[in-house]
Amino acid sequence: MWIWYKVLYALIVVIGGLAYGLLLGGISRKITARLQGRRGPSVFQNYIDLIKLIRKRTAISHGVMFFLAPMFRLLGGIGVLLLVPIIANNTALSNFSFGGDLIVVLYFMVFGCLGMALGAADSGHPHSALAPTRGLAQMAGYELPFLLSVIGLAIAHNTVSLSNLVAAQQGGILHWNLFQYPFLSIAGLIAMLGMYMAYPFSVVMAPQEIAVGPPTEYSSTFLSFMFTGRSIFGVGKYVLFMDLFLGGATNLVEAFVKTFVLFLFVVFISNVFPRYRTEQAVRFFWTYPLVIGLIDFIRIFIK
Amino acid sequence: MKDNKYFLDDKPDKISYSEVWQKFFNWARAKSLWVVAYGTGCGSIEIPPMVTSRFDAERFGVSTVGTPRQADVLIISGYLAVKTLKRVIRVYEQMQSPKYVVGLGACTVNGGMYYDSYNTVNLVELYIPIDVYVAGCMPRPEAILAGFAQLMKKIKEGRADGWKHYLDNFEQYRKNQEKIIKNWKIPNYNW
Amino acid sequence: MVNPVVIIAVTLIAAFSIGIFQFLGKKFVRGVFWLTILFDFTAILSIAYGFLTKVIKAPIMVKIGGFPPPIGINLYVDQLSAYLGVVVFFIGAMAAYHWINRGIDDPEPKALVLMLLLLLGSTGMIFTQDFFNLFVFIEITSIASYGLVASKLDGFSLEAAFKYIVVGSISSTFVLLGAVLLYKFAGSLNMLDISNHINKSMYSGGMLIIISIMFLFGLLIELEVFPMNGWALDIYQGANPAVVAILAGGIVKGFYLVFVRSANYLKFPYLLKIGIIFGLATYLVSQFFAWKQKDIRRLFGYSSVGQLGLLILAGAFYINGNLTGFAKKYMLFAIIFFVLNHSFSKSTLFFLADLFGKRNIEEWKGAISQNKFFGFLFSSSVLSMAGAPPFLGFWAKLFFILAIPRQYFYIVVLVLIGAAAEILYYFNLYRIASENDGEVLDYKGSIIPSLFNVLVLLGLAVLGAYKFFTITGMEIQNAKFLAFITVSAIAVLIIGISRIAQWILALGMLISFSYHLIRNQNFVSVFNIQSFFVILVLVGAVIFLFATYPLSKKYSASFYPLFIFTVFSMVGISVASNWISLFIFWELMSWSSYLLINQGSKKPAWIYLVMSAIGGYSMLAGIKLLSTGSNLIPVFKASAIAAPVWAAILIFTAFLVKMGTAPLHIWARDAYGESPDGFTPLLSGVLSKMGVFGAILTIVYLIPHISHSNIILYGLAWFGALTALFMALLAVFQEDVKKILAYSSISQVGYILIGIALATSLGYSAALYHTVNHLIFKGLLFVAAAGIIYRTGTSYLPEMGGLIRRMPFTFLAFLMGIITLAGIPPLSGFAGKWLLYSALLEKRWMFILLIAMFASIVAFMYCYKLLHAIFLGQLRDKYRDTKEVPLPIVIIELILAGLTMAVGMKPSLILRFSDKAIKTLGFSNPGYAYEGAHRIVSKFGYWNAYFMAVFAIGSFIIALVLFFLVKAKIRKVGQLDIGYAGEVPDSPESVHFGYDLYAHMRRAVRVFIYPHVENSYRRIYQGLMAFVDYTRRFYTGDLNTYALWVIITLSFIFYILYKGVF
Amino acid sequence: MEDLIKRIESIFKVLKKERGKRDNLWIIEVEKDSLHAVLSYLKDNESFKHLALVSCVDWIENNKFQLSYILWSYQKRQNLIVKIFIDRDKPEFKTVLNLFPQAEIYEREIRELYGVSFEGNPTQNEDFVLEDWEEMPPMRRDFDTLKYSQEKYGDRDSEVQKTNIRKIISDFTDEWRRK
Structure with a gap:
């Protein structure tokens, strides 16, 4: 019976995650505008955009894979959000984290991306096909420091269960991994920038050169699903990083604050940098964050 | 287009619908206008100032996208040659309904200073349904924003139905287009 | 008289x-x-x-x-x-x-x-x-x-x-x-x-x-x-x-x-x-x-x-x-x-x-x-x-x-x-x-x-074999089995006029053999690591043999006999009871597979043979080291004798060659890529697993008895990890479907090697699971590739594209195979990854874990490349009338796809066999435990495959329903109806992105994908050739020198006898 | 520059020479049959390696097309315009593609806009800017663009359209010049 409660809670979490994700998107646009000396759109602009997209009257489809890809994208987003405990050991907000540990989450994260990439490729648009190759190449870049930090933390805490990782960081701010293993955290947080395709690493979407990247051919309801998926996915990743580095959360307020801090980190960094080319991004990830992260990694290895 | 292995050959569907929260959705549509960045003439120079810091169209929910598939608004930014018109028709037809067209500058109104040019289309609305004209040669970004305000007003009131007109009178529009475009090499309808 | x-x-x-x-x-x-x-x-x-x-x-x-x-x-x-x-x-x-x-x-x-x-x-x-x-x-x-x-x-x-x-x-x-x-x-x-x-x-x-x-x-x-x-x-x-x-x-x-x-x-x-x-x-x-x-x-x-x-x-x-x-x-x-x-x-x-x-x-x-x-x-x-x-x-x-x-x-x-x-x-x-x-x-x-x-x-x-078995006194089953293999192959060869008859006979032989094996109570009751591999070989062989039917028209009459020969020699390897019989069947397998590969392309086959020969002979040398004065035929229970380090290393070399572990991998790309399409699935899915089997035997029977075994195992794990990484990286830049899959195979076998080298029960679980799983998905991919090549006539990726519209079933199967290969839950690929990572975590081999995980990220790149370049993008005119791949191949594809799905939901379908096999290796438990019916727990983490599958499918259905509730009016459009800056593309080729998908990435990794190893082999070979060419001048063709050498040799003999060197 | 002209005159028949608005710009007119020889000479012996433009003028009054070949010397930093006249009734000439490959596109343009065909230019009949143009070449002065425009594109019924803008503009410019 408890599983049905879980499902109910999960629905709430997904809807809440969507709302929060859209809000963060709006805030991001607002911050960008203010940094550029503009007034910027309302923070609720993303809600309006979503409503408009859903209520577009026509759409085109290029094939089965094109059709299903937004669903995969949404599924990938929901999966990540639900597999990561927002508040560990809370019946409602630990979500479905009993279903799998950190490794499961890491691989499930690819699910949505792969789905979207396939849909994009099925559209037959050359830009859509080009963008995922860039994305995957860049992924090979940022995953290396990210995996470094994940493995380091797992070995350091003797667990890959996210709940246990959170539990290991309890007991004051200095127990957070951010302070316990600062170099690993730096590596992980830099990798996070790549994961969000935020500005120095935004070559995947690259509006100036390849239209809007993978979703070039997507429109209307399809696009609204992708938009939804991306928003939820974004929140899921913030929660994941919060659990990994910022000691998780014990109540909702704390969760909001911590994810918001992470969000601000991404937004501020992304607003002050130009864009790397793919191979530059890859080289960057394979040098600085990796070397920084290795300091702690070797420390853990020796210990 | 005779050889149809690459393209969908169907005529566009006529769309009629009624929504429960018509006003609310129209409001949402008006507040979220995505403009396809397709520069046809000298007016495309006026678009970047409009969306960047000085005039900041984004505060009205107007932002640019790189593909017609996702766009709501097509700006015909200046004179249209026959050659450009073909592309504009293709871009317009590839946009998804509801969609709106803003004609920018005197050239779109009546040919402007090129009224007697052998290659400038004088009356754009014969070929593409224009929702809002912004006069001027060229109109300043303020004027364009005013035009957008007009468009938003029309959308909110449910009067911005150029796209519906296009679909309803598709045959007529096509006839007009084919009159000036010889050797119609693009598909029957640009899906 | x-x-x-x-x-x-x-x-x-x-x-x-x-x-x-x-x-x-x-x-x-x-x-x-x-x-x-x-x-x-x-x-x-x-x-x-x-x-x-x-x-x-x-x-x-x-x-x-x-x-x-x-x-x-x-x-x-x-x-x-x-x-x-x-x-x-x-x-x-x-x-x-x-x-x-x-x-x-x-x-x-x-x-x-x-x-x-x-x-x-x-x-x-x-x-x-x-x-x-x-x-x-x-x-x-x-x-x-x-x-x-x-x-x-x-x-x-x-x-x-x-x-x-x-x-x-x-x-x-x-x-x-x-x-x-x-x-x-x-x-x-x-x-x-x-x-x-x-x-x-x-x-x-x-x-x-x-x-x-x-x-x-x-x-x-x-x-x-x-x-x-x-x-x-x-x-x-x-x-x-x-x-x-x-x-x-x-x-x-x-x-x-x-x-x-x-x-x-x-x-x-x-x-x-x-x-x-x-x-x-x-x-x-x-x-x-x-x-x-x-x-x-x-x-x-x-x-x-x-x-x-x-x-x-x-x-x-x-x-x-x-x-x-x-x-x-x-x-x-x-x-x-x-x-x-x-x-x-x-x-x-x-x-x-x-x-x-x-x-x-x-x-x-x-x-x-x-x-x-x-x-x-x-x-x-x-x-x-x-x-x-x-x-x-x-x-x-x-x-x-x-x-x-x-x-x-x-x-x-x-x-x-x-x-x-x-x-x-x-x-x-x-x-x-x-x-x-x-x-x-x-x-x-x-x-x-x-x-x-x-x-x-x-x-x-025949006389030689008879004498060998009678004189050495090896178990008579070996000889009988050898005779059985030969007779079967000859039987298949004799009806070489009709490929269909050959196919039916070969299939019948395999199936009846498997049937008799399963009927054998002894075999079933004592389920050990060898039975595990026998079943693996037979199942794989039956599946892949079935799929060869449409391709067989192209092949010569010796294809099926050699196929049978290869399969049964692999069975022979799996049931071998001592090192010498292992070696005999090993050589049989190498040679018969060489002849099979040679039917496709010649030079790769030659390289394969030379590498196999080096491997096989080093194994023989290792076996020689194991033998003692009275015991010339070393048996597997080798705990009594002190196995030297070199024996283990030499024997291991043979298995590493077959597994294609770097730096012994140079044969693999072209041998996989250019062997007959009907044989490649077997080569990748089963034959390379014989290396795995041998490696397990070596580690179980030899490694524990030698000094510094930890270092050797750790080194092996590094070999596995680097193989996994670099072969994946090389696969990214191939432009041939079978060569990508070839590198991918080697890379995946690298994972298996890591699992074996861990030598813990969880490591073996991971390795065995992945062995079976790799058979499923790589077999699926190679079979599908064979079908696609059969229909399109090319294996060159930039020539393909858009085939999803012509081959929907193949696409579905291929997609499942790719998802499994990438290890994305909820299909079966993830379980292997999870087990392996858990095992590595357990042993705290952090760097190897990092490389292994990273290699799987790199694998996404070629996974996407395969799917995109074959099936997605623009369909070319010349493939507009291409049909779905032949029915037997579709059947096999769908069976295998169904298998990955089923195993993805219940990994215990495979794990229950590997558990039994691991128990016979001397471990009390498989290294993980079940918590409830489906939740698998290791010391570090946990994972519920069944839940993941239900969750994924459930969410997907909910998303789909939601989509249909709110969806707009959707039209399916033509392939060139794309928003291409207002232009009308004139041909599919002009807007298809299919060549060198990772050109940008190449700039970042150029130093890693440069063929260092292949070039060093080439240099060694050329150097030896040059040396030989130079020293060959020893034979001047001049009679005087020949006569002189006679004198010199005689003097030499007398000199050394005089000096009493002897 | 004068030396150059003299040198050219010593070899070819120069019908007309004229200094341009700058010191390093001269305009010469040669016979159309000798154009290739002149260009070849200038390119090989006088370092005029760069053909900047080929342009055309419609002298409807003389029933002639003027073709101007604008050359530039990087070494001497000099411009030389070589012009010829061809018969307007028979607008044909030979290409200079063999001397200056870049002439291909200039000649294509002239072909499209003036209808002068260049023998030996393989791509001259491709579209330059106009797609599917079927009328008289539009830059000829006997082509009535206003009429064409009104017939083809229609006319908005408005005040502006009824006034003769051409007259207003020419009056305005005349007035401006007079000042």
Whole structure:
């Protein structure tokens, strides 16, 4: 019976995650505008955009894979959000984290991306096909420091269960991994920038050169699903990083604050940098964050 | 287009619908206008100032996208040659309904200073349904924003139905287009 | 039984009568010649038959003129002499037949006389028991052969004959001197008498040494020993091939017998040392010098010289090697087998070389593939010559290696290196000859002698196997199974007219075999690691064989027999009970799979073979290290003996080669990529898993008993991890579907290697799970690729695109395969990754974990590339009418796709088998535990596959329903209806993105994907080639130097004896 | 520059020479048959390697097309315009593609807009800017663009359209010049 409660809670979490994700998107646009000396759109602009997209009257489809890809994208987003405990050991907000540990989450994260990439490729648009190759190449870049930090933390805490990782960081701010293993955290947080395709690493979407990247051919309801998926996915990743580095959360307020801090980190960094080319991004990830992260990694290895 | 292995050959569907929260959705549509960045003439120079810091169209929910598939608004930014018109028709037809067209500058109104040019289309609305004209040669970004305000007003009131007109009178529009475009090499309808 | 003297007398009379009565005409001459040969052959055969059936119990001793042995001349025919006589006369008859029917130069009566004299001389040499008499017969033989060699009367043969005369005279002089001095020393010329007269202590005196050296040295010159064999090569190259065939196939063996026997009678104490030095040097030098050889007869000549070197080595060990018991017997059989194998196969090769007429090996292009029957004869002899199982050469080599005492391990190594070198150049020739284009041969002359020889060879193969299994006393199942394999393959070969019949028969065989295996209670009740792999092999084989049906039209009649051969030899590997039977089946698998790959593309197959040979022989060397004095056949339960580190490493090399672990992977890309499409799934899915199986055996049975085992295991894990990473990286930049999958396979097997190297129960769980899983998804991908290549006619990715519209089922299956490959939940791929990572975490191998996880990220890149370039993007016009892949392939694809899905939901479908297997490896639990029905828990984490699958599918359905609730009016549009900046694309090609998808990435990883390893191999090979080419100038072709080398060698021998180096 | 002209005059028949608005700009007119020789000479011997433009003028009054070849010398930093006249009724000339490959596109343009065909230019009949143009080449002065425009594109019924803008503009410019 408890599983049905879980499902109910999960629905709430997904809807809440969507709302929060859209809000963060709006805030991001607002911050960008203010940094550029503009007034910027309302923070609720993303809600309006979503409503408009859903209520577009026509759409085109290029094939089965094109059709299903937004669903995969949404599924990938929901999966990540639900597999990561927002508040560990809370019946409602630990979500479905009993279903799998950190490794499961890491691989499930690819699910949505792969789905979207396939849909994009099925559209037959050359830009859509080009963008995922860039994305995957860049992924090979940022995953290396990210995996470094994940493995380091797992070995350091003797667990890959996210709940246990959170539990290991309890007991004051200095127990957070951010302070316990600062170099690993730096590596992980830099990798996070790549994961969000935020500005120095935004070559995947690259509006100036390849239209809007993978979703070039997507429109209307399809696009609204992708938009939804991306928003939820974004929140899921913030929660994941919060659990990994910022000691998780014990109540909702704390969760909001911590994810918001992470969000601000991404937004501020992304607003002050130009864009790397793919191979530059890859080289960057394979040098600085990796070397920084290795300091702690070797420390853990020796210990 | 005779050889149809690459393209969908169907005529566009006529769309009629009624929504429960018509006003609310129209409001949402008006507040979220995505403009396809397709520069046809000298007016495309006026678009970047409009969306960047000085005039900041984004505060009205107007932002640019790189593909017609996702766009709501097509700006015909200046004179249209026959050659450009073909592309504009293709871009317009590839946009998804509801969609709106803003004609920018005197050239779109009546040919402007090129009224007697052998290659400038004088009356754009014969070929593409224009929702809002912004006069001027060229109109300043303020004027364009005013035009957008007009468009938003029309959308909110449910009067911005150029796209519906296009679909309803598709045959007529096509006839007009084919009159000036010889050797119609693009598909029957640009899906 | 005939008195041996009669043979000699009759031959002599016939020879002279031909000489005298040649005016009676050709028919008379030929008649006399053939009658003589027939008579001699029958006579010797009757003697040999007498020995064989034990009618004749003791050696025949014939006193000529009635004088008893010490005084009179007498003949001494024992078993070996009789057998050798049969061989000599058989080869002689064949060579004569070949010559007469050659159609170029009719042998004159003189030549026939010489031929008879040659046979007479060699028979006498073999039969005589008198040193002086021996000299006489040697002279007869030599003079006859000088004449025969010169009989062709062109520049080459005259030069060869002249050199032969000079060197032969030197040799005869030494023999004569030796005989004379011996008489002075011992007062007798009778061998037995002398042997009784002398004992080892006499060698301290010095005189006997000189005498023996004189005598044996003369024979060594005739035996073409290394520094003194330049003349021999000229003969092989220049003389009439019929003559060469009889020289190489018969006469030289006579010299060899004489040499060994004399050394035995003389009780020469330094034979072993001399044999090692000269035998080994001759063997190695010829095998390497042959690499650069372009003239096919000279190439065969090098090979013959090499074989003689090996024989001398074996003989030295047999006579003087202090071999005991079994070892001595093994060595005897090794010698007999070597002689038989070399005589029959080499003479066949010379016949065939003569038939084809081309001398440069480059001109042999297509000689096999264009002429099936010729190809069969040529392949059989080459395979036998190179020591491929189950031919005689293989058993000979195996006996030889087993018999060598362990303290002479370096000899084992060097001989195996030579054997690998031999395979390299023989199969370089074979590669050229089996190229698909080339001219169809028209025979000049008769193929009958070759056919007879090959039939004998095939018979001998059976004999060899029978003798091997009876003498070594290995479990009889092995022999039975080997026979079963061969019979099955032959059965499939026989109905080679119809591919469908072959397919049905092969499939039926596999299925009934599996059925009987499962019916066997013993097999089911004792489920261990071996049963695990047997099931793996059989299931994989049945699935992949089923899928080959639509492809089979393209394949030759030998495809299915070889397929069956490969599959059953893999079963043989899996059920092997000791290292030697493992090795036998291993070699069978390597060779049969080589022949299969060779049906696709030649050069990759050749590289595969050379690498396999290196691997296989290093395994044999390792096994040799495991054997102890009394226990020549090491069994798996090796805990009792102290297994040295090197044994483990050497044995492991073989498995690493098959697994394609870097840096031994260079064969894999092209062998996978260009092998026949029907075979590649088996190669990737099952055959590479034999390496896994072997690795598990090695780690379980050997590694725990050696020192520093932790370091070795850790090193192995690093090899696995780096393989996984770099092969994935290389796969990203391939443009050929099968080559991507090839690199991917190696990369995945790298994961398995990590799992094995962990040597924990969780590691084994991961490895075994991944083994099965890799079979499922990589088989699926390769089968689908085969279907796609079948339909599109290309495997080049940029040529494809958009095929999802034509092949929806294949796409679905392929997508599932790719998701599994990428390890994304909820399909079965993730379980393997999770188990492996948990195992690595458990052992705290952080860096390897990092590399392994990172490699799987890199894998996403080529996964996407495969899907995109084949199925997505724009469909080309030329594939607009392409159909879905053939039905059997679709069936297999969907079955495998269903399997990944089912296993993805319930990993226990595989894990329950691997658990049982792991328990037999000595672990109490599989390293993970079930919590509830589906939740799997390790020490670090947990994961619920069933929940994940339900969750994913459930969410997907909810999302889909939601989508249909709110969706707009959707139209399916055409493929070029894309928003392309207002333009109308004019063709699919212009907007398809399919070539070099990761050009941007290449700039970042250029240094990693540069083919360092391949280039170093190439450099080593080219360097060796250059070295060989340079040192080959040792054979200047100048008679003076050849003569000088004889003197130098003699001086060298005396010098070292004088200095007492021995 | 004068030396150059003299040198040219010594070899070819120069119909007319004229200094341009700058010191390093001269205009010469040659016979149309000698144009290739002149250009070849200038390119090979006088370092005029760069053909900046080929342009056309419609002298409807003289029934002639003027073709101007504008050359530039990087070494001397000089411009030289070589012009010829061809018959307007028979608008044909030979291409200079063999001397200056870049002439291909200029000639294509002239072909499309003036209808002068260049023998030997393989791509001259491809579209330059106009797609599917079927009327008289539009830059000829006897082509009435206003009429064409009104016929083809229609006319908005408005005040502006009714006034004669051409007259207003020419009056305005005349007035401006007079100042």
